[in-house]
Amino acid sequence: MYALIRLEIKKIISQKKSWMGIIAIIIINGLFAIGFLINEQKRGDQASKVAQDFLVSDFMNASFFTQTILGPSLFLIFPMLISILASYIYAGEFEVGSIRMVLMRPTSRIQVLLAKFVTVSLYSIFMLAVLGGLSYIVGSIFLKQTDTLIIPGVIYEIPKKYGMIFEFTGADKFIRIFLSYFFAIPMLLSVCAMAIMFASITRHFTSAAILTTTLYFSSYIVGIIPFLSSIHPYLPTTKWYAWKYLLVPDIPWDMVINHLIWSGGYTAVFLGIAGAIFNMRDV
Amino acid sequence: MAILEAKDIHKSYGKQTVLNGIDLTIKQGEIFGFLGPNGAGKTTFIKIMLGLAMPQKGELQLMGEDIFVNRKHAIKQVGAVVEAPIFFDYLTAYENLYHIVSLSGPISRQKILDVLELVGLSTAIDKKVGTFSYGMKQRLGIAQALLPDTKFLILDEPTNGLDPHGISGVRSLIRKLRDELGITIFLSSHLLIEVEQVCDRVCIIHHGNKVFEGVVAEVTQSEQTIVEVKASKELDCKSWNLLKSEEHHGLQQLTFELDKQEIPQLVQSLIDQNAEIFQVRSEEPNLEELFINLTKDKHLDVRIDSFGN
Numbered sequence: 001m002y003a004l005i006r007l008e009i010k011k012i013i014s015q016k017k018s019w020m021g022i023i024a025i026i027i028i029n030g031l032f033a034i035g036f037l038i039n040e041q042k043r044g045d046q047a048s049k050v051a052q053d054f055l056v057s058d059f060m061n062a063s064f065f066t067q068t069i070l071g072p073s074l075f076l077i078f079p080m081l082i083s084i085l086a087s088y089i090y091a092g093e094f095e096v097g098s099i100r101m102v103l104m105r106p107t108s109r110i111q112v113l114l115a116k117f118v119t120v121s122l123y124s125i126f127m128l129a130v131l132g133g134l135s136y137i138v139g140s141i142f143l144k145q146t147d148t149l150i151i152p153g154v155i156y157e158i159p160k161k162y163g164m165i166f167e168f169t170g171a172d173k174f175i176r177i178f179l180s181y182f183f184a185i186p187m188l189l190s191v192c193a194m195a196i197m198f199a200s201i202t203r204h205f206t207s208a209a210i211l212t213t214t215l216y217f218s219s220y221i222v223g224i225i226p227f228l229s230s231i232h233p234y235l236p237t238t239k240w241y242a243w244k245y246l247l248v249p250d251i252p253w254d255m256v257i258n259h260l261i262w263s264g265g266y267t268a269v270f271l272g273i274a275g276a277i278f279n280m281r282d283v
Numbered sequence: 284m285a286i287l288e289a290k291d292i293h294k295s296y297g298k299q300t301v302l303n304g305i306d307l308t309i310k311q312g313e314i315f316g317f318l319g320p321n322g323a324g325k326t327t328f329i330k331i332m333l334g335l336a337m338p339q340k341g342e343l344q345l346m347g348e349d350i351f352v353n354r355k356h357a358i359k360q361v362g363a364v365v366e367a368p369i370f371f372d373y374l375t376a377y378e379n380l381y382h383i384v385s386l387s388g389p390i391s392r393q394k395i396l397d398v399l400e401l402v403g404l405s406t407a408i409d410k411k412v413g414t415f416s417y418g419m420k421q422r423l424g425i426a427q428a429l430l431p432d433t434k435f436l437i438l439d440e441p442t443n444g445l446d447p448h449g450i451s452g453v454r455s456l457i458r459k460l461r462d463e464l465g466i467t468i469f470l471s472s473h474l475l476i477e478v479e480q481v482c483d484r485v486c487i488i489h490h491g492n493k494v495f496e497g498v499v500a501e502v503t504q505s506e507q508t509i510v511e512v513k514a515s516k517e518l519d520c521k522s523w524n525l526l527k528s529e530e531h532h533g534l535q536q537l538t539f540e541l542d543k544q545e546i547p548q549l550v551q552s553l554i555d556q557n558a559e560i561f562q563v564r565s566e567e568p569n570l571e572e573l574f575i576n577l578t579k580d581k582h583l584d585v586r587i588d589s590f591g592n
Contacts, residue, residue, distance in 0.1 A: 007382040014373045097369045101427070104333055104363050105386035106355040282336035 004107060004115035008089065012123055017088075021081045021127045028077060029138045032069050036060060037142060063149040063173050065139030066132060067180065067247070071156050073131055074184050074243070078124065079191045079216045086120045086195035087208035094203040100283050109278050117189075117196055117271060124188040132181050149173040156244040157224065166249050176247055183243040183256065186263040190240055191216060193270035200274035236266055284311045285344070286435050286467045287332065292341035294327055294491075301327045302338065303491040309435075309469060314461050316482030316499065317471040318570075320578050324491040325471045329365055329439055332469075334358065346435065359387065362433035364441060368424025372413030376404060376423055379412055384430040394430065402426045403452065417444040425456065429466075436460065437469045442477060450477075457481050475571045479503060485570065489578040502573055509566040510539045510546060515559040523549055534561060 012018045040060060090113075093099035102112055149168040153160070168176050194215065199208040219237040222228050232238050239262035245255045287309040294302040301324045309315045319325045330336035332345060334354040343350045348357035370379045377395060384390045399405050402422040407415065412423065421444060428436055438457070442450040458481055460466045472478055478485055479499060487495040509526075513534045520528070520537060527538040539549065543565070550563060566572075 003382075003385040007386070010374070010378070010382055011371060014371075014378075097366065098371060100335060100365060101369060101383060102386065103335060104358070104365070105383065106358050107386050108355065282330065 001111050001115060004102070004111055005118055007102070008115050008119035009122070011089065012085075012119060018085070018123070021085070021123070022130060024077055024081060025073075025127065025131050025134055028069060028073060029135055032065065032135070033138050033142050036065060040143075059148075059150050061143050061146045061148070062136055062139030063145075063177060064151075065143055066135045067149060067151060067177055068155065069131065069135045070180060070184065070243075074187065074241075075220060076217075078127065078184075078188055079220075080213055081127065082120060082124055082188055082191045083195045083212035083216065084209045085123060086116070086192045087199050087205050087212065089120065090116050090196055091199035091203055091208040092205040094199075094283075095205060103283055110275050113196065113200070113271070113275055113278055117192060120192045120196075121185075121189050124192060125185055128181055128184060128188070132177070147173070149176065151247050153247070156247065157241075158244055158248060162245075162248040162250075162252065166247055168249070179246040180243045183246050183260075186242060186260055186267070187240040190236075190263045190267045190270070193267040193274070194236075197270040197274040197277075200277045239263065240266070284347075285309065286311050286346060287469070288342075288344040289328075289332070290342045292328065292331060292338045292343065294324070294331060294336065294338045301491050302331070302488075305341075305488065305491075305493050307486060307493070307496075309467065311467050312461065312465060313483045314457060314468045314470060314481055316478035316485035317469060317488070318473065318475065318478055318485055318574060319488040320473060323488045323578075325473075325488065326366060326439055328488070329363070329437055329469075329471060332437065333361070333363055333365070335365070360432060360434040361437065362428030362430070362435070363437035363439070364421075364424035364428050365437070365439045367443075368420045368427075370412040370420065370423060370427075373411060375409050375411055376415075377408045379423070380427055380430060383427055387431050390431045398426045398429050401429070402456065418446060418449045421445055421449070421453070425453070429460070433466060435467045435469070437471075439471045440473070441470070442472075442474065454481050475569075475574055479570045487574060487577055494577045495573065499570065502570055503567070507540060508543050508546075510541060510549065511562070511564045511566070512537045512539070512549070512553065512560065513562040514553055515561070518553055518556050518558055522552070 090099075093102075099112070103109065147169050151166040151168075153162065153164055153166060191212070195208060195212040198211040199205075202208050202211065216237060219235040223232055223235050223238055239259045242256045242259035242263065245252050245259070285308050287307065289305060289307040292302050292305040292307075293300075305324075305328060307328075317325055317328070327336060331338050331341075331343060332350065334350045334357070337351070345357040346360060348354075350357045374382070376399065377392075380395045380399070381390065381392075384395070396405070396408065399408055402425050404419060404422055404426065407419060412420065415423065421441060425436075425438070425441060428438070441457075442453050445453060454477065457468055457470065461468055470478065470482060482499050485495070485497065485499050485502070486493060513531075513536050515534065517535055518537070520539070524540050525537060526540055527536075529536050541549065546563070546565060550560060553560060
């Protein structure tokens with residue numbers, strides 16, 4: 001298993017296209033930085049000196065930048081990146097035939113599948129760390145570093161019953177940022193498992209990537225349309241967002257655990273289907 | 284000891300039968316040729332041997348283990364190149380071998396270098412496989428199949444895409460592997476000359492059926508021979524095994540099947556009948572003749588060849 005994971009990591013590291021994820025993170029950081037700077041300029045022109053000082057110093061700081069960038073990255077960019085990568089390293093190898101070379105060795109198909117899952121998961125965690133680190137650096141360069149992290153709950157679709165604006169200071173600020181990033185991992189694993197399932201079914205890179213992104217984004221979009229609320233409980237992505245509850249001052253652990261269980265359940269089911277299909281079919 | 288023992292292997296895809304009750308035994312230390320026209324089911328059988336495909340029916344023991352029950356153990360000392368040799372183009376030859384072979388257990392750098400030397404790729408160790416020619420990839424495929432400690436080597440069309448030097452090199456390598464390292468080799472090919480030159484035994488399959496299995500030397504060194512005689516007039520050949528008699532450009536063309544030792548007597552008997560003999564041609568029995576006869580289809584089948592032979 002270790003040799004399989006090492007091979008998969010070597011393959012990812014050696015391919016230039018794997019590093020497109022970093023470029024995506026740089027692009028979103030750049031756009032966010034420009035957006036923040038323009039916004040700051042506008043506020044500077046319109047607000048009074050007192051209001052400007054408050055907004056710039058206490059609200060628009062590096063911590064806020066790092067935390068704000070997580071939402072769109074997790075809702076949109078990471079699912080897309082992970083879908084493409086997982087489809088590529090699994091279905092792509094069926095298409096090329098290189099998976100046969102690995103299977104001619106004394107390894108089981110389940111081990112091969114799990115090695116690919118673990119590797120994409122490690123890649124996702126690495127990219128999450130890059131996102132957190134880079135956005136904090138960019139935020140520190142363009143925005144002031146102050147002690148307060150203010151989070152408007154609405155930007156993460158946190159239910160209003162937990163409050164509207166959350167404020168953290170000192171070490172708590174960094175702990176919340178870390179926890180929200182850390183608890184995003186199960187969601188990324190679910191997306192990865194979904195892509196591996198579609199890769200196992202289709203054995204075709206493009207089809208697997210399209211099916212995964214379509215299912216994920218459709219589910220996400222339907223999940224935020226209020227008048228479609230009757231279907232929300234049945235959507236796969238409804239309970240994948242444990243990470244956002246870590247931003248509530250009094251963490252609702254029941255919700256966190258509930259989302260983690262659902263996300264873990266989906267991951268297990270997706271991988272189970274992928275494994276069963278992989279085991280049944282000729283290579 | 285049997286390295287491979289397959290019994291009654293059946294495989295079909297939908298309504299199409301690919302293998303129809305194949306029985307095969309491969310003994311330790313032999314080079315076994317597996318012949319068949321394109322689409323005969325050769326690669327499917329190899330995939331079943333390696334546990335990459337499941338038959339609908341049948342048993343297969345590889346290295347004494349049931350491949351469908353204990354695949355991991357059975358495959359441990361088996362190396363194979365199935366269809367085209369496919370590697371990770373963005374890795375070097377060494378990196379490819381190291382990472383792939385490590386899946387079978389620990390492997391030393393020296394062992395990899397020795398095998399690359401054996402297949403003639405010692406100067407391309409650190410070159411990316413993406414820059415390799417097809418022939419070089421074929422040789423790298425064989426290197427991969429030989430590591431870490433292969434006792435049974437399965438080669439599927441190993442000389443495909445090689446130039447004449449490469450083909451000759453692979454054939455010498457196959458013989459060397461058996462003679463010097465004692466490796467049992469299963470060689471699937473549609474190149475009759477290749478099988479004739481290097482194999483001890485051969486099996487021919489056609490439309491998923493085994494149509495022949497035997498010792499190559501017995502086929503090629505048989506005392507029976509086909510003799511063609513062109514004579515000036517119709518002759519009495521009742522005492523000989525005459526297969527065919529036809530007139531061609533005013534000459535009588537006679538085809539006999541007989542023992543090589545009988546050729547002088549046949550000629551003498553024809554001369555005794557006052558015939559003028561214009562040509563006597565003896566055709567040595569070969570695998571090609573056998574193969575063509577066994578795999579000839581009455582109905583045109585595009586899988587055999589484009590000429591309907």
